[in-house]
Amino acid sequence: MLERHHLMILRAVDQQGSLTAAADTLCLTQSALSHSVRKLEQQLGTPIWQKEGRRLRLTQAGEYLLKLAERLLPQFEHAEDLMQQFASGQRGTLRIGMECHPCYQWLLKVVSPYLKLWPGVDVDVRQKFQFGGMGALYGHEIDLLVTPDPLHRSGLVFEPVFDYEQVLVVGPEHALFGQTRVEPEQLVPETLITYPVEPDRLDIFNRFLTPAGCSPLRHKQIETTDIMLQMVAAGRGVAALPRWLVEEYQQRLPLHPLRLGETGVDKQIFLGLRKDDVQVDYLHAFVELARQYNQPPA
Structure with a gap:
């Protein structure tokens, strides 16, 4: 019968890369771990791993069980944490x-x-x-x-x-500095700086540029807001951010927000x-x- 410790073995082997390392993580001997897996395979009537030299490759059944382990084990662990917290007040x-x-x-x-x-x-x-x-x-x-x-x-x-408004932000030397709004075609020659998110999940693309059939000349991804806005202030590109965030940074950086199109982009x-x-x-x-x-x- 499939039990929780079987799922823990599968996850540990996947994370550690070998039976030996997985056994150490789970405080088991390698022989005990191997015996547990063989017994499970006998009960299920199908192999979980196949050996390729010194490496183990999951079978289709093993891949399914690994995905199951990745879904269920965090729930078990979360429940146990909660019970411990309740027990301790x-x-x-x-x-x-x-x-x-x-x-x-x-x-x-x-x-x-x-x-x-x-x-x-x-x-x-x-x-x-x-x-x-x-x-x-x-x-x-x-x-x-x-x-x-x-x-x-x-x-x-x-x-x-x-609620908030998504705006375009430009630096002091940009041609659009001081303007109130920007149209999609005006971003075609620009370097657009965004967070590391897929473009189809970014409003500047899916609600502004893409519907107009436009795309920027270059697209850079930067993870931190501070660096992104310092790049914009230095004239290295433009960015789309919440208006409230731009207004906060205006206290220390020369930035200017522009509405995206005539009606803007509300979020x-x-x-x-x-x-x-x-x-x-x-x-x-x-x-x-x-x-x-x-x-x-x-």
Whole structure:
């Protein structure tokens, strides 16, 4: 019969690269680990691995079980952590996933009062997920997902917490500096700097450039907001960011925001969570507090 320790073995071998290293990680002897796998293969009636020289290659059945392990084991581990926290009188850890790079400053404004209101709850912020933000929610890697682009799926709820406008930002020597708006064709000769996100998930592309049949001359990806805006201020390119964030940085950098097109590009930030967790008190409290901080940082 398939048991949890079988899934742990599969995950450990995949992560460590060998039976020996996996056995060490799981505090087992290699012979005990191998015996457990052989017994499982006999029970299932199909091999899990095939040997290729000194290497092991997962069979189709093994690949399926590995994916199962990657989905289920984080849920087991999360449940065990919660039980330990309940047993010790703690409320738990609120694990927040970020799919919105510029929202980190806003999140800090919410986390600070939240920690004071909920002294028994710790907060952990994660920006990289094994399966992406949606998969992280489904797989219990995180409890809340901060995203401007919710994908509504069964079992998940997305709560809007604040509105903002996406704008183009240029430096002081740029020809558009001082203008009020920009049209798609004006970005064709430009170097567009964005966060490391697929273009089809970026509003500057899917809501502004692509519908007009335009694309920038060059597309650079930079992970940090500070470096991105210093590049813009130095005339190395232009960027699309929330207006509130640009206005915050204008206090220390010579930047100018322009509306995207005649009507602009309006956006919302959402908090996504599992439907079963909507009424968990410390999760619900975070969502309500986030709505109170629906104005971006001053």
